Amino acid sequence: MKPEPEDEPPQVQQQLEAKPRRLYQAWKGNNIFLCGGRLIFGPDAASLLLTTFLIIAPTIIFCYQMKSKFHDSNSTGQQHMHRAALVIVIITTIMDLVFLFMTSARDPGIVPRNTRAPPEADELLLGSNTPSMDWSDGRTPRMRFRRPKDVIVNGFMVKVKFCETCLRYRPPRSSHCSICNNCVHKFDHHCPWVGQCIGLRNYRYFFLFIATSTFLCIFVFVFAWLSVYSQMEDNGGSMWMALRKEAYSFALIIYSSIVVWFVGGLTVFHLYLISTNQTTYENFRYHYDKKDNPYRKRIAANFAEVFFTKIPPSMANFRSWVGEGALEAGFYTPYIGLDVTTPREKIDLDRENKEVLVGGRADPNSTSEHRLWFL
Ligand SMILES: [Zn+2]
Numbered sequence: 001m002k003p004e005p006e007d008e009p010p011q012v013q014q015q016l017e018a019k020p021r022r023l024y025q026a027w028k029g030n031n032i033f034l035c036g037g038r039l040i041f042g043p044d045a046a047s048l049l050l051t052t053f054l055i056i057a058p059t060i061i062f063c064y065q066m067k068s069k070f071h072d073s074n075s076t077g078q079q080h081m082h083r084a085a086l087v088i089v090i091i092t093t094i095m096d097l098v099f100l101f102m103t104s105a106r107d108p109g110i111v112p113r114n115t116r117a118p119p120e121a122d123e124l125l126l127g128s129n130t131p132s133m134d135w136s137d138g139r140t141p142r143m144r145f146r147r148p149k150d151v152i153v154n155g156f157m158v159k160v161k162f163c164e165t166c167l168r169y170r171p172p173r174s175s176h177c178s179i180c181n182n183c184v185h186k187f188d189h190h191c192p193w194v195g196q197c198i199g200l201r202n203y204r205y206f207f208l209f210i211a212t213s214t215f216l217c218i219f220v221f222v223f224a225w226l227s228v229y230s231q232m233e234d235n236g237g238s239m240w241m242a243l244r245k246e247a248y249s250f251a252l253i254i255y256s257s258i259v260v261w262f263v264g265g266l267t268v269f270h271l272y273l274i275s276t277n278q279t280t281y282e283n284f285r286y287h288y289d290k291k292d293n294p295y296r297k298r299i300a301a302n303f304a305e306v307f308f309t310k311i312p313p314s315m316a317n318f319r320s321w322v323g324e325g326a327l328e329a330g331f332y333t334p335y336i337g338l339d340v341t342t343p344r345e346k347i348d349l350d351r352e353n354k355e356v357l358v359g360g361r362a363d364p365n366s367t368s369e370h371r372l373w374f375l
């Protein structure tokens with residue numbers, strides 16, 4: 001006789017009742033997902049509101065200034081200049097906000113995590129500096145260590161570490177963001193102003209955001225000074241009178257001269273990083289010499305890598321369905337793009353485990369050298 005649902009043990013009952021969820025609903029990272037997992041923000045995304053305000057407020061003041069000057073101008077030349085300034089600032093501000101949104105609301109390059117560690121291979125040895133707890137055999141847990149692996153990148157030996165939170169080896173150039181609680185590919189830094197990690201998939205937009213902000217600051221600064229200067233000419237060269245009559249321009253000069261140090265300095269620093277093919281994290285941590293950076297190419301090629309290569313698709317499909325059971329039983333994603341698995345390990349894993357790929361995607365854009373690590 002077929003048992004009634006209420007006769008089932010509580011665990012089975014729970015599984016029967018469990019509704020399938022999408023990956024973003026079960027995601028263990030600290031991200032905020034909107035629009036059904038299509039938009040991915042960091043946990044501090046609220047700071048976006050402040051950043052947006054800091055861009056829009058001075059722009060509104062500047063536009064108001066230009067509009068009133070347009071009406072007060074007594075020559076068509078001045079009118080053209082004020083109208084052009086107005087249009088340029090509006091277009092640049094819109095671009096700035098679009099780049100900000102593209103940086104904040106997209107997957108920065110999150111590396112899908114495993115809910116249980118891949119089976120131990122012969123690389124699991126005592127003595128490294130990455131601890132993990134071994135609960136096998138039901139005995140007292142003891143500290144285990146996963147030794148970093150050496151992989152070859154462009155002829156250089158690079159160490160990849162095991163992430164104890166994501167339970168997998170980090171692809172080269174990845175790091176675990178403690179704020180978002182994810183491993184991020186080509187991790188640059190976590191930016192509190194955009195409330196998101198900066199990584200492989202949003203670095204281009206981040207750079208365009210800071211570069212556009214710098215342009216905006218310099219443009220507003222120059223035009224605000226021109227307004228003060230022309231007011232000085234009208235008031236017999238008195239700077240005091242000019243500043244009194246151009247209070248808004250004066251405020252814009254102060255504001256833009258403070259902000260330009262921040263965004264301009266950041267833009268110059270990132271121009272240096274791009275030209276030498278480093279991330280901020282690598283720059284602070286490894287202090288690469290000219291010769292020991294495995295990723296460095298010619299300057300043009302380094303720039304092309306950031307601005308003219310196709311951005312790879314998200315490694316995690318946050319809208320894919322995951323079964324409740326799969327998450328509880330634990331799964332791992334050993335073969336997704338940029339995983340670090342030697343050929344022998346892969347054969348062993350194939351034999352020993354049923355692979356449950358949840359949300360993981362192979363990276364079609366990984367280079368042949370990258371592919372070597374998981375073939
Ligand atoms: Zn991690």
Ligand SMILES: [Zn+2]
Pocket residue numbers: 042177178179180181189190191196197198
């Ligand atoms: Zn982060």
